[in-house]
Amino acid sequence: MFDKILIANRGEIACRIIKTAKRMGIATVAVYSDADRDALHVEMADEAVHIGPAAAAESYLVIEKIIDACKQTGAQAVHPGYGFLSEREAFAEALKAAGIVFIGPNPRAIAAMGDKIESKKAAATANVSTVPGFLGVIESPEHAVQIADEIGYPVMIKASAGGGGKGMRIAHSADEVAEGFARAKSEAASSFGDDRVFVEKFIVDPRHIEIQVLGDKHGNAIWVSERECSIQRRNQKVIEEAPSPLLDEETRREMGEQAVALAKAVDYDSAGTVEFVVGQDKSFFFLEMNTRLQVEHPVTEMITGIDLVEEMIRVAAGEKLRHAQEDIRLDGWSVESRIYAEDPTRGFLPSTGRLTLYRPPADSGMDGVSVRNDTGVTEGGEISIYYDPMIAKLVTHAPTREQAIEAQARALDAFAIDGIRHNIPFLSALMAHPRWREARLSTGFIAEEFPDGFALPVPEGVVALRIAAVGAQIDHLLNERKRRISGQMRPDEAVRFTRERSVMLGSERHDITISEAEGQLAVDFADGTRILVASGWKPGDPVWAGTIDGTPVAMQVRALLNGVRLSHAGAFSDVRVYTRREADLAAIMPEKRDGGATKQLLCPMPGLVRSLLVSEGQEVKIGEPLVMVEAMKMENVLRAEREGTIAKIVAKEGDSLAVDAVILEFA
Template identity: 75%
Template sequence: MFSKILIANRGEIACRVIKTARRMGIKTVAVYSDADRDALHVEMADEAVHIGPPAAAQSYLLIDKIIDACKATGAEAVHPGYGFLSERAAFAEALAAAGIVFIGPNPKAIEAMGDKIESKKFANAAKVSTVPGYLGVIESAEQAGKIAEEIGFPVMIKASAGGGGKGMRIAYSLDEVKEGFDRARSEAASSFGDDRVFVEKFIVNPRHIEIQVLGDKHGNVIYLGERECSIQRRNQKVIEEAPSPLLDEETRRKMGEQAVALAKAVNYDSAGTVEFVAGQDRSFFFLEMNTRLQVEHPVTEMITGIDLVEQMIRVAYGEKLAITQNDVKLDGWAVESRIYAEDPTRNFLPSTGRLVTYRPPEEGENESGVIVRNDTGVYEGGEISIYYDPMIAKLVTHAPTRLKAIEAQAQALDAFAIDGIRHNIPFLSTLMQHPRWQSGELSTGFIAEEFPEGFSNPEPEGETARLMAVVAAYIDHLQNERRRAITGQLDRVIDVEFESERTAVLGEQSFPILVSGGEEDEVIVSFDDEEQPRIVESDWVPGEPVWQGLIDDVEVVAQVRPILNGVQIAHAGTLSAARVYTRREAELAALMPEKVAADTSKFLLCPMPGLVKAISVAEGQEVKAGEPLAMVEAMKMENVLRAERDGVISKIHAKEGDSLAVDAVILEFA
């Protein structure tokens, strides 16, 4: 076995590979840019080599620097992770020429299947069902438009060397083809160094299902079940699960056998993924093959018990697969949420900054057989930069059934505390409560269909609101008890009685309650309109960002943040400011005027920290609603900012090349 390997990547996937290598007794080498000098993967590895400036094109994408790092440290093999150089045949060839093993498929397989245009040609030749489309390289937007008209709208414009939603656009008209073609090529060149794109038919109401394959260098290939990845935003996966709630055993077998046949046709010899677009009737079409480890591989690992990174390393070393197809058994259900540094209330725009608080839920298995796993590459006090993908972590839960896995995921999200940046945990929590998600009635249009106006934190209702009122009452009672005990200030006042009649206010909802201490550390909360009191037990202490306890012997988890005269509570996908008053205070508080937000409608504000790539208008120009005003790049994504209404540009404050902070003024209207 290898004694030392280098991980040519960063972030959570680098940390993930290091964990398996460490368990196998293999030493690891990390590489890092200036921006990642203090990154977690650098700390975890046995050695680390600096390879250049923050921009990936000047560091992580430079093959020569990776090879030099291998030679300097004596690394015998390289694991590429995903993204960056993971699907570059030239990288595998350069490593081989230097006498270094590539922990991934052979270069010919990468060329055949890693290129989305070539992979479709191979699939056609192997009689694999494929989505209608044009498989040649498209040279211009005009050519793309003609092809789109022949195929029929809507169409998908995709980067040939793409992945992760980069360089991908859906077009419903000729105008959208032109704009989408230009943006897809630009993003493809920026992210992959390859601006080729192709066009294919976009299947309406599709599901995205992929088959995990695993091959060795001795001709053996097996499949490890499927993953459902239909919950996507801007073609970027948000939630994945395994298995799929759509498939039956027969369809699973057909898709798996087709994936294996395709892998064998190109002598595939590592972990890889064959992706399919599936109809609601279980029909399916080959989409593409990713010749690398997938971001969502943990859900497959959880239901099969197979460590894919370990298998990749063993295969690269030349070992035969010790697993046959008959050995693969699917056990239970796994759900993965991708936690991103982005603001879901501002159209999911990227967020950067310092992780002032980073407290993931506890990993491991509980007495109910639920397993929590968190793959991450960050730590409390670390920084989310503008240079790389905004993923913070991948939170995975495994349970005997799908609904139990979803329930565990919801609770784990409630227990995941992050401060200092904006993040998508509120959105993920809301998804976990969504009836359509829970029922498994999915499609890749799920988010667009269910959140057509974007996302805003919902206010709690019904029993959820009452549970949050109980948590607020508990916190208020505990803090009052602590205040009374400070330095024994009230020792001389023996007969002091504190009012137990309270009113819990959550947003516009008011709950008259009675709060008192019970046995030992219990707190009893009684609603005026309920006969049975709520018995609350918790070891929460003020200052902790996560409240966890029992309410009537049912475990409840909520995130809590102190605010003026109260606490902000997030629970079960809802968010509310909660305040607990005496009855008289509640009457007076209801009379207080609400603060009105400042009017910023005359300004175009930068929605996230980023680089101004283009200003599309001039001072004095009339614009119509929907017209592009500017383009800002952040975390490898180009974001076009459009006019929300008709108007005239009175002043432009930014120029191309400016680096702007969030809410910086780009331009203003007359």
């Protein structure tokens, strides 16, 4: 076994690998860029080596710097994590040439699965189910129809050199094939200078399900359950779970056996993932193989008890797999949410800045329910523009899917982050979504359910009543505290009170009566509903944790003038508690009017001005591009939201802008 390994990565995956290595008694070496000098993975490792500027192309992606760091520290092996150099055949070859072990698959396997066309050929040779289609040259509409008839409808006609949806048509009949063939060829020729098209089966309402495989250097390979990753936004996974709610035992076994067949065909000798596109009828077709540890690997670990990082390290050291196929047993259900530094209410634009508050729910396990938070940040740390905006992966495990989802929802409500924008409200809303709860999933879920983007939900139904009750409990506690401090409250008064109050959720009024009930606060609503609330919350705590009618509940709490802002189950509300008289008076107060549309274009996130697309004096229409801002490896085009004339351009190309910095002004 190795004495020391280097982790050629950063953030949460570097921290996660370090944890396993330490448990195995292996010393660890971190590498870091200028931007990561004070990062958590640097603090956790036994040693750390500086490898260059913040830009990944000048640090984490430079093979020579990683090898030099190994030589400086005596690291015998390198774990690449995911991303960066993890699937670079050249990296594995360079380590081998330097006498350093790559904790991953052999270079031949990386090469074989890295080419999408070649990987599909390898899959077909290994008798893995591939999407039915014709990859040869199609010369005429008649030939296209003949192929489509053989494949079965619907089919997709795709440009061979295509991308961005150009040269692509879906056809449900022979007539649509003939028409789509002509249009696809024409688009392909004009867009790519190549009019070749091919035809393949179109999977309606597809789901994304992947099989975890493990192989060693002795010819052994097994499959370790599946994960469903159908909740995606623009092909980026958002929520993952294991096992899949779609599969039955027979389909699971067939997919697993095919994944192992492919792994053996390329002599796969590490942890890897075979991804499938799956129809609602459980038909499945090979998509690709990822020759690395997947971001979502924790859900598999939670239901199998297998530490995939440990298995990778042991296999790289030459050990045989410690598990046979018949040893694999699935226990319960696991759900993972990816927590990103992005603003879901502004088109998921990335957010950067300092984490002024970072209080994740504690890793725990009780009554068969456990919470795990894989993270690479700490309170006071900075989210920079240079890397992926992932903050953490929140994972829950429970005996059933429903319980795992409930645990995930509670954990998200208990995850407090300030200083940057983040997607926890969106994730919380997903956890409460009926279609997710019912497992009616597809890769189009988010696009279909949130066609106009995400807006913070207004509390309704049970959620509204819970927020109102907690708001009343917080107000009661604060008032009691004030009265104790001022000496206005008798020692026995707290246990024999009944008070009438009005709780305002924004502009929505709830008339209530509060009283003591066996050590809890009883909140009685005008319609007869009674809610019992109990909590040890103290003023200043960012999370309210307690029980509502005996059920554990968490809510985010932020102080407001004469009230609090509470968030629960994805819904936010400003909560103020009044006497009935105060509520009557508040109802007749004049509303503050909005000052109208701004005449400035403000930068919606910290970023670098890549290009200005307009000039002073230019007239623009709604939707016209104005400026391109780069942040976290993404280029974001800001467009005009009003018609007008550009009066003044304040920013210039190359400027680094903060949130709400003025870019230009309209006349």
